[in-house]
Amino acid sequence: MRYTKLYCPIRISLRSKFLLSVMALLACGTAMAQISAYNVGRPPTESELRVGDNVVGSDGKELPRGSGTAKEGAPIFAAKCATCHGQNGEGVPSYPRLVGGVGSLNTPTPVFTVGSRMAYATTIWDFINRATPPWPLPKDLTPDNVYALTAFILFKNGIIKETDVLDKKSLVEVQMPNRNGFYPNPPQSSPDKNRSWLPYWNQAKPAKKPAAK
Numbered sequence: 001m002r003y004t005k006l007y008c009p010i011r012i013s014l015r016s017k018f019l020l021s022v023m024a025l026l027a028c029g030t031a032m033a034q035i036s037a038y039n040v041g042r043p044p045t046e047s048e049l050r051v052g053d054n055v056v057g058s059d060g061k062e063l064p065r066g067s068g069t070a071k072e073g074a075p076i077f078a079a080k081c082a083t084c085h086g087q088n089g090e091g092v093p094s095y096p097r098l099v100g101g102v103g104s105l106n107t108p109t110p111v112f113t114v115g116s117r118m119a120y121a122t123t124i125w126d127f128i129n130r131a132t133p134p135w136p137l138p139k140d141l142t143p144d145n146v147y148a149l150t151a152f153i154l155f156k157n158g159i160i161k162e163t164d165v166l167d168k169k170s171l172v173e174v175q176m177p178n179r180n181g182f183y184p185n186p187p188q189s190s191p192d193k194n195r196s197w198l199p200y201w202n203q204a205k206p207a208k209k210p211a212a213k
């Protein structure tokens, strides 16, 4: 039922345009009558609608201006993050490590960290920006702080140097070690009946076992 209400915002945004309001009301009327009968849901607020606007993708086009280095990130990390993630990102019991495991994913003892598994450094920036410091600590990081913290974590993972400056451009250029460790997306244009883009055990015709030596 919530969805039907979400699909009707045209009535709200064009409130002044009476005719359109009536048309939209006609279209949404039945659904909205049902919503009020159950008395659940409400229209999303403007700020709730904007929540997705600052999600940073792999091309970094949503990134704000600003910059930071691992050196600048170290004291911020020590003050706001180390209680849970350890002084050097090694983690503390029950809290995740952020550092290490690079090259371990295809071994019997994989170590999953943002450094070892993420394909794009922008994902680390986005996580820090939107989710840290976690509640109930104040969300008071500036874009410069977030660039610096991202740089600190990448430096501790051995991916960039301590003095490398991360900004809107250089962050996108960081080569994450696991960039090519993912199976490609299924092809969008030409359907591949044999699903050759999947690992062999999921393909239509399993590959023959290699001959015994």
Ligand code: HEC
Residues within 6 Å of the ligand: 077, 080, 081, 082, 083, 084, 085, 095, 096, 097, 098, 112, 113, 114, 124, 127, 128, 132, 133, 134, 149
């Ligand atoms: C109160 C403890 C706590 C503090 C303080 C904290 N974190 Fe975290 N952090 C967590 C927990 C718990 C998770 C795992 C959350 C999850 O998986 O949903 C996490 C996850 C993360 C991740 C993603 C890890 C992954 O492998 O996906 C990053 C990056 C991160 N934190 C960075 C930071 C930074 C930077 C700070 C300081 C600004 C910080 N955290 C402060 C508890 C904390």
